[in-house]
Amino acid sequence: MDNLISELGHDVFAIDTQMSGYAGITSAYLIRGDRPCLVETGTATSANVVIDALAHLGLGPADLGTLVVTHIHLDHAGGVGTLAGHFPRAEVVVHERGARHLVDPERLMTSARRVFGRVLDDVFGVLLPTDAARVRALGDEGTVDLGGGRSLAAFHAPGHAQHHVGLVDSTTGDLYVGDAAGVYIPETKDMRPSTPPPDFDLDLAIASLDQFRQVRPQRLLFSHFGPVLDVQGSLDRAEEELRLWVELVRDTRASALDLDHAVQRVTEKTAERYAAYLASEEVSGKFEHLNATAANIVGINRWLDATEGTGSALADPASTR
Template identity: 55%
Template sequence: MHDDVDASGPPEGIVPLGDDIFAIDTMLAGYPGIVSSYLIRSERPCIVEVGTAGSARVLHEAVTGLGLAPEDLATIVVTHIHLDHAGGTGDMASLFPNAEIVVHERGARHLADPSRLMRSAAMVWGDRLDTLFGMMRPTEAARIRAVGETGEIDLGGGRRLVTHYAPGHAKHHMGLVDTLTGDLYVGDALGMYKPLTGDVVPATPPPDFDMEACLATLRLFGDIGAQRLMFSHFGAVGTVEETIDQAEAELRLWVETVREAHGSTGDLDHAIAMVRDKVVARYRPLPPEASSGTGEILDTLSGPEANVSGIVHWLDRLAQEKAEREAREERLS
């Protein structure tokens, strides 16, 4: 793409994917290849995923560069409200004054009032919060449309995006299917796809990660029979069944490894070390043409520390539920 000298070609960071779909690199923290947004330039144009607060300007430039006026954008939809996907929603709402903001109902109130979300993000990220994500600004509640188990976004001309509630990575996560193309926007439900190596790395962060919900979402996505998987991290993938199978196998391996390590000592650092040795060591290193910094940030967002603590958090929750159940049964007997 970058070697393309054709002056009529798309601007840097924009990849045309056919049927008026464009992948737009949102340049998280200034780095390429981390978070992809998608513009569907249909009759009622729609953006899927907004990236961080700093990405709003990037998207504004891309959308106008692709021939739309800011007023033309009809919809902005986020797969979930994690800051790398939705941190720029408030800024986007200001830059695109007519766009309706669509989000799962479990995330809607946090877009209108991000204060709680920002407080907990500050606890997780500390002084890295500002460089990685910036500040999420509130979105006017009247412009937010919350969807439930399923929902629809009108793309015009009979084309629609159908939303499917898809928890596991987060409680406020959904997938989106384009009725014209059969593309499935997967958010983080399958983890991160690394286009330079072909690896799929699970994304299992605290506090919401739930293995059973994740597996159910993977089954749902498999049943959809999509044409392509549109990853937020990063890009479009045509090998749908193989990639969903790969995501499931990786998820099981991460969880089994943590279960084993955590069960033996209960020590988080031990579990992280074991995952590094047994699981992460199998992945191919990023090739030299990858931007330096990109790999490090991908690792920060969804590397061993975040993923292992999410899995441990889930295992602890399971153990607690089991103990409570047994105590209840004890009382009844």
């Protein structure tokens, strides 16, 4: 258990949710204190890992005050229903555009099943419904009370997903970035963009990164994966990668490539930037599983279709995430 929990100071603990059995790709965070708060749940299939970790940190079923998710993708919020059942006193906090999916997950699960097929059950499991009375929907700004005068300030941070929020801890200056700054690879200190369909929007994503800079965080806490102290450098790299990847996908659209060739092209064109990442089969393999290059290309292509017009040969296959 100790290898799954990292103490980050000021009563903040990172919990490795062991998504799909992989160590080091998806994190939840506990802020312990007068009103303990879990940020992100991980997938439904990770719920028992998270429950055990919370028990190890002293939290029984009556002890969790809040469950808050940065957005409702199943690697972040898939466990909400299960955990809300286990922690009956916890309030569930989510952006207003995501709230109805936690109360009635059927549409979300149907579209996830269409995208992931049989893999869905193994990788994500089933998001169970949460009683509407326990869900608090955030507007563009909001607060999560952590007790003892401490709080999380929530603000809308779309781009990766239209209902994504960022959360800043009033005591530590930690910023929970969810997927809004992409994926951080601890092993190689790289940043990979996370631009899946259907919501990815470059302009909104860049605006969210600007907002992140403006709150002057002390530390970035990535859901994938872990704490990062180089705040400016990471946000700058996130923006640089987003702009580059969009540019590369724009080029592949002009060259009439299909998705497989587009993946090949983008991988080749970014290979120098990700030399250490690509050199380790273990690292790139596990993160590709979470954050597939093909999914990023499909998401970017979809945004380009919407903003620059369709007619590209790069198809938008519903079978890819």
